[in-house]
Amino acid sequence: MSMIRDLRAAVRPSRPSLRKDSGTYDTTRDPATPSCVVDCAVYRDGVRIETPKPLSPHEAMRQVRRDGGFVWIGLHEPTEAEFSGIASEFGLHPLAVEDAVQAHQRPKLERYDDSLFAVFKTIHYVDHDQLTANSEVVETGEVMCFTGRDFFITVRHGGQGSLRTLRHRLQDDPELLAKGPSAVLHAIADHVVDGYIAVADAMQVDIDEVETEVFSPGRKGTPRGTDAGRIYQLKREVLEFKRAVAPLMRPMVLLSERPMRLVDPDIQKYFRDVADHLARVHEQVVGFDELLNSILQANLAQASVAQNEDMRKITAWAAIIAVPTMVCGVYGMNFRYMPELHWKYGYPVIMSVTVAICLGIHRTLKRNGWL
DSSP: OGGGTTHHHHHOSSOOOOSGGGSSSOOSOOTTOOSSEEEEEEEETTEEOOOSSOOOHHHHHHHHHHHOOEEEEEEESOOHHHHHHHHHHHTOOHHHHHHHHHOOOOSEEEEOSSEEEEEEEEEEEOOOSSOOTTOOOEEEEEEEEEEESSEEEEEEESSSOOOHHHHHHHHTOHHHHTTOHHHHHHHHHHHHHHHHHHHHHHHHHHHHHHHHHHHSBOGGGSBOOOOHHHHHHHHHHHHHHHHHHGGGHHHHHHHHHSOOTTSOHHHHHHHHHHHHHHHHHHHHHHHHHHHHHHHHHHHHHHHHHHHHHHHHHHHHHHHHHHHHHHHHHHHTSOOSSOTTSSOTTHHHHHHHHHHHHHHHHHHHHHHTTOO
16 A cells, blocks of 8 residues: 555646646647557556667567566557557457547446456636637547556547646656556546546636626616526536536446456555546536526526516506597597687696696506516
């Protein structure tokens, strides 16, 4: 246990930054590696074995079988032809190989005879000056991991979610890497879930901003509301986030609770911490979804209330205008014999009575909140 006492410090020294220039999200393939193989190295007793020239997967595996240790191969969006040789070399199951090449898979954990196949969805928060109905809030990628007794293969899809920084950090902790491929699997799972935590914190700011705008007072102290398109767009992005988090709950429970011969028992204990953090993020995402539903309903209700207010005011003014309209209509019929038609004070009396009735109606409606 003392050998991995500082495991969390090794694989999670700090929360990953959301800025693209931090190195956490690599959007380009390394120019020095034009093939799908980003990195291929042999680790023995937790130390990377340096070679005069880059190793091919076949050469790396031959060294491992001869001298021991394990090989860690990193791939970026390999084609079926590029991955077929590696799959044959390491005896990977055809169904897992098909998933790794095609991508767009749900987060999952599958056990085959001599390997574990895990799929993680990476989430990257997209910085934006102002949230609009067309704003992209999160970008997703995929990291697929093949864990064997003496090999670990990562297949990455998407322009973000580079594992280069994580690899270097693990290489600085030989005691941890000496635990084998399962230590790398834990580090990647922890790295992905840490990214979820950072994105959840950033999305909380956007949701708080929308909530404030919906319920902040507008004209005459009434809530001013906001564009429903912005709320709906944010809800869609939360749904995308939820698709990455929710399916991963079961695999993390399996890795943390069920003994597996390919996972070191000492490393397995630390999957519980990852599962706990993932559960917290899942609760946040579910809360975001429910809160956005409430905000959207409140915004639509405010729009309906505003329309009702406008219609009520229009109706009130129509009732006031109806009085002089009726009087003018009666005295515009041009009958010869009408009351007060030839009376000297008929006009001012009729006008005074009309104004008095209009003022009375106006006062009554205003007292009842219609104006």
